[in-house]
Amino acid sequence: MLRQAACNKFRVKNVPSYERPRERLLSNGAFALADAELLAILLRTGTEQETAFQLAQRLLATFQDLRGLAQASHEELIGLRGIGPVKAAELQAAFELGRRLSGMTRSKPRSIRLPQDVAEIMLPEMSHLTQEHFVCLFLNTKNHIIGKQTIFVGSLDSSIVHPREVFKEAIKRSSAAVICLHNHPSGDPTPSREDIQVTQTLRQAGEIVGIPLLDHVIIGDGRFVSLKEQGYV
Structure with missing residues (x-):
């Protein structure tokens, strides 16, 4: 009752x-x-x-x-x-x-011209993550995104983010260029020494294979930092 x-x-x-x-x-x-x-x-x-x-x-x-x-x-x-x-x-x-x-990107391909363009697309997806995710965007000759791949999950380190994995995917997709991103779960997108080291390694590898690294964007809590704007790409 x-x-x-x-x-x-x-x-x-x-x-x-x-x-x-x-x-x-x-x-x-x-x-x-x-x-x-x-x-x-x-x-x-x-x-x-x-x-x-x-x-x-x-x-x-x-x-x-x-x-x-x-x-x-x-x-x-x-x-x-x-x-x-x-x-x-x-x-x-x-x-x-x-x-x-x-x-999701719009049905009409969007041209990536500025770090802000990358942030608008990827901030909603990556700013909430509680682990670091290293993601690559693969672009065609018009700077349209033709593919996206999470390369690894975990703390960023040059020994883990190997150029081979990044550019293997880029070659598979016949990419003209690559943009890399990763998030900082702390919410602070300030680049670390490891971030800069990884960026420089990827930039050099891109020059060798002929698929340039256009930018490495670090995602924080509603904020981002472009290592291209910082002068590392």
């Missing part, structure tokens, strides 16, 4: 209108909803003690914000009351789709 009473308490008709995000989305559009409301739609149900909206608010508070929640591991999610393996998987899938969408 107590369990039934608790369930009745949280039926939709007893929930305030601001805690019924699905109805608000249908009447006002998704853009009008707050983060917690959108999250509540994904969660669908709450617990006996709280609505889906309240559960969403608690998740955001636990991980500080939406960005923190998107970075949460499966184990961290299922460790929270109200989140089982299925809900955790659904949340991770939704966040991953958002990351992939934000990193």
